[in-house]
Amino acid sequence: MRILGIDPGLQTTGFGLIDVDGHRLSYVASGTIRTTALALGDLPGRLKVLFDGISEVAARYEPDVATVEIVFVNVNPQSTLLLGQARGAAITALVASNLPVAEYTALQMKKAVVGHGRAAKAQVQE
Numbered sequence: 001m002r003i004l005g006i007d008p009g010l011q012t013t014g015f016g017l018i019d020v021d022g023h024r025l026s027y028v029a030s031g032t033i034r035t036t037a038l039a040l041g042d043l044p045g046r047l048k049v050l051f052d053g054i055s056e057v058a059a060r061y062e063p064d065v066a067t068v069e070i071v072f073v074n075v076n077p078q079s080t081l082l083l084g085q086a087r088g089a090a091i092t093a094l095v096a097s098n099l100p101v102a103e104y105t106a107l108q109m110k111k112a113v114v115g116h117g118r119a120a121k122a123q124v125q126e
Helices: 043-061 077-096 106-114 121-125
Strands: 002-007 012-021 024-034 065-069 101-104
Touching: 002 043, 002 077, 012 043, 024 043, 043 077, 065 077, 065 106, 077 101, 101 106, 106 121
Parallel strands: 002 065, 065 101
Antiparallel strands: 002 012, 012 024
């Protein structure tokens, strides 16, 4: 089974793919989709870049399922709304690619990968 994981962001969305064979996990690919070439105020353009980029990743690597990080509510409501729209573009691209989508919090993902939910980013990357 091939799993595509998405860490949504309006400026930079990260993705990673692994193959699962029983308890064995194998790295396939990872990367980012960046919207920083567009003007900050061009929200529709940025959302299209995210949608197209995730659609391309799904077509290229042919995952069986996808996961998307659940957005946390931060101090700035405007930032939370923008992140939610980026997340919506990601989920829509995955569903349009006929992928089942599971949603997890960052805490759940870190616990699954590292063994505890308070892992540093470097620990998750390792």
